[in-house]
Amino acid sequence: MRKMRRKGLASMAVQTVETTTTPGTSVDLGPASGLSCRECGERFPLGPIFACELCFGPLEVAYDLPVGDPEALREKIEAGPDNIWRYAPLLPVPADVASKPNLNPGWTKLVKADNLARELGVTGGLFIKDDSGNPTHSFKDRVVAQALEAARAFGFTTLSCSSTGNLAGAVGAAAARAGFRSCVFIPHDLEQGKVVMAAVYGGELVGIEGNYDDVNRFCSELIGDPLGEGWGFVNVNLRPYYGEGSKTLAYEICEQLGWVLPDQLVIPIASGSQLTKIDKGLQELIKLGLVEDKPYKIFGAQAEGCSPVSTAFKAGHDVVRPQKPDTIAKSLAIGNPADGPYVLDIARRTGGAVEDVNDEQVVDAIKLLARTEGIFAETAGGVTVGVTKKLVESGQLDPSLTTVVLNTGDGLKTLDAVAETSQATATIKPSLDAFRAAGLA
Amino acid sequence: MRKMRRKGLASMAVQTVETTTTPGTSVDLGPASGLSCRECGERFPLGPIFACELCFGPLEVAYDLPVGDPEALREKIEAGPDNIWRYAPLLPVPADVASKPNLNPGWTKLVKADNLARELGVTGGLFIKDDSGNPTHSFKDRVVAQALEAARAFGFTTLSCSSTGNLAGAVGAAAARAGFRSCVFIPHDLEQGKVVMAAVYGGELVGIEGNYDDVNRFCSELIGDPLGEGWGFVNVNLRPYYGEGSKTLAYEICEQLGWVLPDQLVIPIASGSQLTKIDKGLQELIKLGLVEDKPYKIFGAQAEGCSPVSTAFKAGHDVVRPQKPDTIAKSLAIGNPADGPYVLDIARRTGGAVEDVNDEQVVDAIKLLARTEGIFAETAGGVTVGVTKKLVESGQLDPSLTTVVLNTGDGLKTLDAVAETSQATATIKPSLDAFRAAGLA
Structure with a gap:
């Protein structure tokens, strides 16, 4: 397998594992036992990789789930916090995840x-x-919360993504709470409101001269470059964990x-x-x-x-x-x-x-x-x-x-x-006569 | 007391009680035992009134609270729903409030x-x-939820308020869920975004030609007029209940x-x-x-x-x-x-x-x-x-x-x-060189 590491997408994605963690030993992501290729089934140790080295298929998290005593598990979950961490036994996160700084999304109505x-x-x-x-x-808080815990486990210090909206804010906010640096990439001509929602959390927000595809291409380049070392891109090199949210x-x-x-x-x-x-x-x-x-x-x-x-x-x-x-x-x-x-x-x-x-x-x-x-x-x-x-x-x-x-x-x-279609029903002078005339009583 | 009812603010506020409920008998608002004047202490039966007939002081809800067994009460609360209704034993709402259609706010982080x-x-x-x-x-959902239950108890069919923002949306949304008609009054020149947030719930939204004071004056007139019969103004004739939220x-x-x-x-x-x-x-x-x-x-x-x-x-x-x-x-x-x-x-x-x-x-x-x-x-x-x-x-x-x-x-x-102060940190071309030059790595 080692020989294949220098090839294409997979080698690019694998690169950071070797510098930041000892795969399969030091990483505690609870019941997550590894990554497996959705196409060919090949297994890989836990790490910031997202594509199969053999077939380039997408990787997803494999688990040793706590089978055997559903009643005990149900009770444990129900006694857990009012957020996604009540399901920690079923997620790629350490058992003490709820004690770490995180936005704690979930348990929505x-x-x-x-x-x-x-x-x-x-x-x-x-x-x-x-x-x-x-x-x-938005639901993005769920997936970003998972990616954040993976980033923590892999020793990353910057949380990043490409985004045109919801994800930018979710990453900026989660990174702020967790004490991560964040650097989010957006198309330079994004609507003002969306820029503000992403920028208010105080991380780096970089406008890329180009469309969303250009932003994504740039991010892929950055992951493969030493410049991007220590960077967790929630929806790229952390995607397998992210998705589990x-x-x-x-x-x-x-x-x-x-x-x-x-x-x-x-x-x-x-x-x-x-x-x-x-x-x-x-x-x-x-x-x-x-x-x-x-x-x-x-x-x-x-x-x-x-x-x-x-x-x-x-x-x-x-x-x-x-x-x-x-x-x-x-x-x-x-x-x-x-x-x-x-x-x-x-x-x-x-x-x-x-x-x-x-x-x-x-x-x-x-x-x-x-x-x-x-x-x-x-x-x-x-x-x-x-x-x-x-x-x-x-x-x-x-x-x-x-x-x-x-x-x-x-x-x-x-x-x-x-x-355009949500406007005042009527505009009237402040008098009962005007109100009566408007026929709304 | 009867003689004083025809005078000023208090008589105006009291008027609707007599037409829609039999005070003190048919109204079930749980532990709420009546209204009392915050200034002179005078007691009144539960009803859609907000000012003391004697001294014009503000009325607030008085309770028969479940004293005596704090441990049992604490357990009851903790076993309750993940919203404000877990505190139903301490609020002016019927015991079965959680089963009624309501936005169920609260239990926020x-x-x-x-x-x-x-x-x-x-x-x-x-x-x-x-x-x-x-x-x-916004926290307005808490107070509107209380006013809504009072409106239900008093037999009102329209929920209303004057507002310049948060309250309009909270009333529109709560009324929609509960099957009430809503009619919200706003200054006619409110910002477009706020108009949309209030109008989207589909109730009547009436722009009043004037400022917020004009809107309030108009609402006070409406409450005193037969046109406003059956109307619960959350922050006027339902104010004592509203505030308890x-x-x-x-x-x-x-x-x-x-x-x-x-x-x-x-x-x-x-x-x-x-x-x-x-x-x-x-x-x-x-x-x-x-x-x-x-x-x-x-x-x-x-x-x-x-x-x-x-x-x-x-x-x-x-x-x-x-x-x-x-x-x-x-x-x-x-x-x-x-x-x-x-x-x-x-x-x-x-x-x-x-x-x-x-x-x-x-x-x-x-x-x-x-x-x-x-x-x-x-x-x-x-x-x-x-x-x-x-x-x-x-x-x-x-x-x-x-x-x-x-x-x-x-x-x-x-x-x-x-x-103005939350904008992109930098705007760059989609290249690693440009990123390096921006000094953000």
Whole structure:
């Protein structure tokens, strides 16, 4: 294996392991026993690597999970903190993770959405898993929290990422709390509001003259260069750990339902990683005996303006053809989703589907959710709610079954999407006569 | 008493009681036994009234609290839901409140702020009570949740308020979830972003041609008119119930500290109601035996541009002279704070103080908190953190004691305050040479 290390992507990714840790010995990431290639199954010791040296497939965390006594495990979890660290026994983190400085995201509300259910004609129980309640108001806090603990374990001192929005703030905030330096790369022409949200945490924020692809290319170069030594890129060289954060959504949903699997889940697709990790989390709960095994269906949701996975699903293809994104759902606008094929596989295996909605439907869905449940979602939440509506109408989603819909971010971050259609009902002079005339009493 | 009902403010406020409820009989608000005048002590049955018929003093909720078995009460609370309803036995709400549709705010994080403590030189334990984690990202969700339950008990069908920001969104969202109609009144020239945040929940949003005082005057007229029948104005005719929501901040802080009183609290002052109710909550915990009695100091925080209470405190006055607000801390910009004299009283009785900081210090404090703890606070949070810093420097706040500082809102709502000074560190071409030249590696 050693000989292969000098080649391409994998060698670049491996390089830092040798300088900062002794793989497999000094790294304590709790139940994580190593990394395994999702394509060829090859195993690697824990380290800041993300691609298989043999086949370049994506690596993911492998575990020695605490099987055998589900009742004891359930009790341990329930006695844990009100955040993702209650699931520390199932995550790539040391057992004492809750005592380290971290934003401690998770344990967000699972809202029983009876008003929305009535409007959509869902009778079997409709729930919104509302991740806008996280510290920086998106699900990104979950994945960044995992990457941060991996960065700590590998001796990194700078936390980094490329981002166009939510991730930049999540990394900046997490690094600030944990005492890491942060250096986040963004396209230089990002909207002012997003720049402020990312810059306020005081880390380095570097505008790159180019588009998001240029930013990513630059970051890949930096990881392979001595300049990037000691740098943990949450969504590149720490990606295997980062991704595991999404499993906590599966754990929380089941625990909040009373340790029961939902029948149907509607999950947004950007890279597709969140959806595949939620499936992984559900499978783990079954294996551990924490929930009773039963069929569940996973539905993926995309915006029409960036729908490579739903296009492939509908066409019956196994290959996802890249698209050039053009949608208001910018946090989902990944035209070439890395986990696309895995998403297709999961949707088909579970009997689910992948569907998309257009921008107008996204806006309508944001306002529908706000009007019925008082939850103001980011555009990604408009995508999942809009797709849920469409799936009920088409009969693909069974309204008599328990359904969980994810809202992964906060409407305050994408105010523009609803600005035009969310205005005052009336403007009047301050008099009862004027109010009477407006017909609002 | 009956004869006095036709006079002024009190008669106006009382009017709706007689049409919608039979006072004292049909209203179930749990341990709430009535209303009492804070000035003369006169008692009234529970109803949508807010001013004493005898002396026009403010009314507040009186209780039959569950004294006698603190251990059992503590266990009951700890077994309750992860929101304010865990304290239902101490609030003016029915025992089954958690089963009703409500945004279920509260149980927000109490963050141990070790990095900030280091910067400020606080050694005795510094905590941020971070209410940006509430459903609409401000503490207003707590008070609106109480007002909503009172509105339900009194048979109201419309939830209303006058607002210039946080409250409008909190009322719109809560009403949406609970199936109430909402009608919120705002000055017609409010910033676009705030209009959108209030309008997205789909209730009526009425712009009033005039300033905030005109809006308030109009609302008072509406309450006294048949047009306003069935309307619950959360901060007017439901104010006594509304205010009680702030007690939950005191309960949560003590429970999260392990059922221990903090030594020092720094609380923002707008109307002053929040500070007085937190003191009320702490006193209740002592009376109930849920915490051990010990001295605590309460510090009030204002912005220099609206500092009527700190001005009076420093001058040794008992009377608060109104000011015309001019500060970026708009959520605290009440020039004539109703509870000002009570705040002075509490600060002096507990050995605390009232202090203020200027707008520049507010911005610096927002960024200090973000940089050290990854918490992005609204301007009101900049006021409390800035005042804490000032109080440590002046020696009024003892750095060797446990100190809790409130952040009552989210930075996403007041982005403008930090926009100018939160920008990219550098803008570079996408090359390692350019990165090296920028000196950021």
